[in-house]
Amino acid sequence: MKPQVVNQLMFLLAFLGIGAIGGGAILMISPSGILMGIPLSILKDSPFHNFLIPGIILFTVLGVAPCMLIYLLLKKPDSKFFDRMNVFYDMHWSWSFCIYVAFALIIWIQAEMMYLQSVSWLHTFYILYAILILIVALLPKVRNFYKIKTIEK
Secondary structure: OOOHHHHHHHHHHHHHHHHHHHHHHHHHHOOOHHHHHHOOOOOOOOOOOOOOOOOOOHHHHHHHHHHHHHHHHHHOOOOOHHHHHOOOOOHHHHHHHHHHHHEEEEEEEHHHHHOOOOHHHHHHHHHHHHHHHHHHOOHHHHHHHHHHHOOOO
């Protein structure tokens, strides 16, 4: 039986994913930043000339991936390909990818703060949000639910 806290992890991933899909889509549609009211000048210290590449990264890594993870966490499918990327050998790879997504969010926010040379309340919110995803994913009930019963590695 699936513990309630697993649903909470999925909710956290859904909130992140839906927001990032929306934000990433807007940046891809309007790489100039006009639709979001962001001036291109904030990219002066970054490797980007417009918001297209950041939009694609936001959309896929922090948007589509967490949304797909919800399904994968529910089904726990076997995958030799994704198993190869799993550094937590005793855990199902879908759980491991939740950890990867949380760290991707931390890296994303850190890079954003570095390139923008500023910190806003949103940066703080999303760093804390990534930490919350990590905390929930690391709870014993969640870990036990995704623990692999027999290790064949």
